[in-house]
Amino acid sequence: xxxxxxxxSFLPTLVFLLANAxxxxxxxxxxxxxxVLRETxxxxxxxxxxxxxxxxxxxxxxxxxxxxxxxxxxxxxxxDYGVTLHWHGVKQPRNPWSDxxxxxxxxxxxxxxxxxxxxxxxxxxxxxxxxxxxxxxxATVHGAIVILPEEGNTxxxxxxxxxxxxxxxxxxxxxxxxxAVLAEDLDEGADVPRSVGYxxxxxxxxxxxxxxxxxxxxxxxxxxxxxxxxxxxxxxAELFFAIADHNLTVVGMDAAYTKPLVSPYIMLSPGSTIDVxxxxxxxxxxxxxxxxxxxxxxxxxxxxxxxxxxAIIQYSGNYSLDSSPIFPNRSLPxxxxxxxxxxxxxxxxxxxxxxxxxxxxxNITRRMFIVASISEILCPHHDCVIGPTTxxxxxxxxxxxxxxxxxxxxYYKNISGVYTADFPDFxxxxxxxxxxxxxxxxxxxxxxxxxxxxxxxxxxEIVFQGSDIxxxxxxxxxxxxxxxxxxxxxxxxxxxxVTDPLNYNLVDPVLVNTFAVPRDGWIAIRFVANNPGVWFWxxxxxxxxxxxxxxxxxxxxxxxxxxSMRGPPSYMPPCEDSYNIARMKYRRLPRQISHT
Ligand code: C2O
Ligand code: CU
Numbered sequence: 230x231x232x233x234x235x236x237x238s239f240l241p242t243l244v245f246l247l248a249n250a251x252x253x254x255x256x257x258x259x260x261x262x263x264x265v266l267r268e269t270x271x272x273x274x275x276x277x278x279x280x281x282x283x284x285x286x287x288x289x290x291x292x293x294x295x296x297x298x299x300x301x302x303x304x305x306x307x308x309d310y311g312v313t314l315h316w317h318g319v320k321q322p323r324n325p326w327s328d329x330x331x332x333x334x335x336x337x338x339x340x341x342x343x344x345x346x347x348x349x350x351x352x353x354x355x356x357x358x359x360x361x362x363x364x365x366x367x368a369t370v371h372g373a374i375v376i377l378p379e380e381g382n383t384x385x386x387x388x389x390x391x392x393x394x395x396x397x398x399x400x401x402x403x404x405x406x407x408x409a410v411l412a413e414d415l416d417e418g419a420d421v422p423r424s425v426g427y428x429x430x431x432x433x434x435x436x437x438x439x440x441x442x443x444x445x446x447x448x449x450x451x452x453x454x455x456x457x458x459x460x461x462x463x464x465x466a467e468l469f470f471a472i473a474d475h476n477l478t479v480v481g482m483d484a485a486y487t488k489p490l491v492s493p494y495i496m497l498s499p500g501s502t503i504d505v506x507x508x509x510x511x512x513x514x515x516x517x518x519x520x521x522x523x524x525x526x527x528x529x530x531x532x533x534x535x536x537x538x539x540a541i542i543q544y545s546g547n548y549s550l551d552s553s554p555i556f557p558n559r560s561l562p563x564x565x566x567x568x569x570x571x572x573x574x575x576x577x578x579x580x581x582x583x584x585x586x587x588x589x590x591x592n593i594t595r596r597m598f599i600v601a602s603i604s605e606i607l608c609p610h611h612d613c614v615i616g617p618t619t620x621x622x623x624x625x626x627x628x629x630x631x632x633x634x635x636x637x638x639x640y641y642k643n644i645s646g647v648y649t650a651d652f653p654d655f656x657x658x659x660x661x662x663x664x665x666x667x668x669x670x671x672x673x674x675x676x677x678x679x680x681x682x683x684x685x686x687x688x689x690e691i692v693f694q695g696s697d698i699x700x701x702x703x704x705x706x707x708x709x710x711x712x713x714x715x716x717x718x719x720x721x722x723x724x725x726x727v728t729d730p731l732n733y734n735l736v737d738p739v740l741v742n743t744f745a746v747p748r749d750g751w752i753a754i755r756f757v758a759n760n761p762g763v764w765f766w767x768x769x770x771x772x773x774x775x776x777x778x779x780x781x782x783x784x785x786x787x788x789x790x791x792x793s794m795r796g797p798p799s800y801m802p803p804c805e806d807s808y809n810i811a812r813m814k815y816r817r818l819p820r821q822i823s824h825t
Contacts, residue, residue, distance in 0.1 A: 258298040262290070264314070266370065267307035268405065274426065275439035278404045280369045281308045287431040288396040288462065289372035292348075292359060296379045300348040302359075304338060310408065311337025311802075315362035316348045316374065317500055318483050318742040320711055323795045324349060325637055325762035328710055331363040332631035333765045333781055335638075336804040344802055352713075353484035354378060356458035356502040358396075364408040365422075365771055368401055371462040376484055385580060386480050386489065389506060390453035397470070397497065397520050397538070398431065399424035399463035411775065418606075418619025421772055424466060427520055427538040434519075434539030435554075445540035447518070449509040456480075457505045461497035465772045466533070467523040467570065467704060467745070470495050471557040472542060473516040477505040479577065483741040485713060486580040493560035496523055496570045498706030500743040500769035513544035515554035524564045525704035525748040535564065570704070571747045575719055581737035589715050589735045590688040590755045597681075597691045598724075599624050600656045601746055601768065601778060603701025604674035621776040622701075622768070623674035625656045628777030629767075630676040634804045636781050637763040641797065652679040652780050662696040662723050663749040672698040674777070681780060683758045685787035690717075692724050692753045693746040705773060708743040709756075709782070711764035716744050718753035729753070743769050758784045761794040 269282040283289035294300060304314055313336075315329035327346045328334045338344045353376050361370035373394045378384060402425045403410045414421045426433055433440040449455060457477075461468055471477070471494035479490040481504035495503055517539045524533055541554050562569035581587040606621035606628055621628045632639070632647045639647035660667055683689065693707055715738040718729055733753065746752050767779030786793035 258295060260294060260298060260300045262292060262300065262302045263305065264290070264302055265305045265307060266312060268309075273400070273440075274433065274437060280405055281366060282369055283372065287369055288398060289370060291373045291375060291394060293375040293377070294350055295377045296350060296354045298350050300350070301345055302348060303343055303345045305343040306338045306340050309340050311339055311363060312361050312366050312370065313337050313363045314346060314359060314370070316346070316357070316359050318357035318502070318713070319348055319353060319374070320351060320713070320760060321349055322351055322760055323762060323793065325711065325764060326795065326797050326801065328764070329362045330710065330765045332633070332635050333637065334763055335635050336802050337363050338802045342802070344800070347798070350376060355481040355484040355486065355504050356460065357484050358460045358462055358500070358502060360462060365411055365464055365775075366408065367462070367771075368399060368407060368464050371398070372396070373458065373460055375458060385486050385582060385585060386506065387454070389456035391449070392456035392458065393447050394430070395457050395459045395518070395540070396430055397459070397461045397463055397468050398428040399466055400426035400428060400433070415775060420620065421775060423533055424464060425534050426536060427463060427466065427468065427522065427534065429518070429520060429538050429540040432540070433536070436536055436539060447540065447542050448545065449542055450545050451509055451513050454506055454508045457507065458502065459495070459497060459505060460502045461499050463499050465499065465770045467496060467498050467525065467706065468520045469523050469562045469569070470497060470518070470520045471561040472507060472518045473555040473557040473560070474511045475507045475509075475516065477507050480504050480506055482577060482739060483713060483743065485740040486585050487739060488578040488580055488737065490576055490578070492573060492576070494557070494562055494569065494573070496573045498704070498743055498745045498769060499771070500706060500708050509542075509544060513546040514548055515544070515550070516542045517554045517556050518542055519557055519561055521561055522564055523562070523566070523570050525567060525570065527700060527702065528565050537561070567748055570745070571721070571750070574745055574747070577739040578737045579715075579740045587715070587737055587740070589717065589738060590757050591735060593688050593690045593755070595683065595687045595689045597654045597689070598656065598694065599691055600626075600662060600694045600696050601705045601707070602626070602672070602674075602696040602698040603703065604628055604698065604777070605672050606674055606676060606777070618673070621674060622773045622778040624778060624780055625653045626674045627652060627677050627679050627780065628674040629779045630678050630777065632678050636680060638801070638804070640763055640783055648678040648680050648781070650680055650682045650783070652681040662694050663702065665697065665700070667698055676777065679780065680783050682783050682785065685758065685761055685785050685792055687758045688755070689758055690753060690755050692751055694724050694751045695746045695749055697749060702749045704745045704748045705778065706743050706745045706769045707766070708769040709764065709766050711760045711762060712756050713740050713742050714754040714756040715740055716752055717755050719747065719751065721747060721750040724751040724753070760784060761786045761792060
């Protein structure tokens with residue numbers, strides 16, 4: 230039958246259908262995921278373990294979307310303690326209810342129940358991660374988030390021939406007792422667990438016993454270019470990463486594009502995600518990609534895992550597989566190479582192009598100076614095994630203590646006694662932060678639940694100063710929920726508020742959600758407080774976070790509905806039940822804050 234032009238009577242239908250198609254094209258794409266958390270048996274390091282995993286996999290499932298999509302993740306907790314999940318780097322405009330950090334925006338999801346998170350993608354484009362945000366459950370509960378350009382749009386670099394997700398993880402010998410041991414250590418004031426291994430996509434690689442057969446392989450063709458989405462999901466370790474004989478070109482970080490930066494290695498803080506390109510342009514063969522611990526602690530702290538985790542890049546073609554793969558001897562920096570770490574992160578710049586412009590706040594209305602320290606905490610429960618003080622950490626000498634009702638709920642419902650709104654803009658005393666001559670009391674901090682309130686749309690500048698208090702100088706990757714921020718300045722030593730701002734980069738500073746305050750150094754960051762809600766701010770090294778290096782920013786509502794925080798969904802996990810079930814098992818009940 231010949232195709233006829235539509236008769237007049239069909240036209241209205243056609244017009245209607247076309248209009249509809251346009252509407253659909255403009256509407257957000259919605260995706261649904263089911264995440265089932267349960268104890269799963271896996272074998273690693275010659276031993277069988279039962280670990281809490283999502284959908285039985287380590288790393289967990291990948292969330293893949295286009296920029297601007299909307300995702301609902303239904304989390305079914307079939308484990309035996311409370312958990313929360315967090316969508317790291319997703320700004321979640323006006324909706325902290327789905328952000329996840331325990332006792333900040335929600336109470337844990339009790340075992341045997343489920344909770345649906347709404348993950349709303351807006352400006353993010355590139356790579357992020359999701360992870361548990363309760364206790365140290367994220368050791369085994371984490372995965373990748375891939376955000377492709379909007380449909381019809383392209384990358385700001387030539388389309389790679391292939392892409393691969395590389396999730397770096399850490400391994401604890403405590404297995405599923407990790408949270409219990411952690412809780413006990415925190416109660417007793419003892420040192421908290423350190424990982425004993427690192428992994429690439431859930432595998433230790435060739436240098437660990439019983440692991441060679443499952444080493445992760447990436448297969449490449451000579452002459453092609455590949456996009457690696459590299460994620461540091463380790464709990465407490467900054468990591469160097471390199472590929473033998475292949476340069477890496479950084480093109481994005483924390484779901485924002487960067488100016489292409491060619492480097493033989495990269496350094497990722499926990500929570501950082503870096504997009505790199507590399508071209509398979511070497512003699513066909515096998516090459517290791519490898520990650521090694523970057524320890525920013527003093528060189529006499531050596532009780533960390535020194536084993537390098539590896540995966541294999543395997544070229545197609547005819548060559549002998551007998552010889553072992555080439556190792557990045559020259560390019561992978563060593564454990565204490567502070568200079569290698571600093572010089573890499575200081576070189577990052579945002580793309581700042583017409584299609585991806587920078588928008589650095591220029592007229593600052595709120596300045597804060599926050600000193601990040603390892604601290605002594607007067608033993609909170611008077612039963613510390615190691616003496617009258619315990620090891621802790623702090624921001625401006627305030628060491629955070631989680632309340633038992635989440636801050637968001639308390640803010641929304643005006644419940645008093647949960648937090649106070651007096652987090653200080655400056656440290657209590659000024660001294661030579663990076664010297665060895667600090668007064669004793671500079672190292673003592675209080676356990677408090679103090680938040681910082683900001684007016685809607687304030688332009689904020691924060692200088693984070695690292696300190697050597699208690700000879701505890703170390704890098705602190707600061708992470709903010711609900712926002713990305715520009716790193717307009719950085720340096721080693723003490724921040725100078727007269728000369729250092731003269732060197733700020735207000736043109737193309739890197740735009741990130743996590744950035745390392747270097748060992749014995751500082752960074753200056755800027756953002757506009759235009760996302761109303763309750764947002765967690767913390768060091769992403771969980772050792773430090775569990776010791777108290779965090780606070781909460783509450784950004785007040787603006788004048789309109791579009792500039793105000795949304796109300797809660799119809800169901801939020803209950804606070805009493807969840808900590809009864811979750812906490813009784815592992816630790817004493819969190820206390821209400823006390824005022825001293
Ligand atoms: Cu990666 Cu508070 O998060
Ligand atoms: Cu830290």
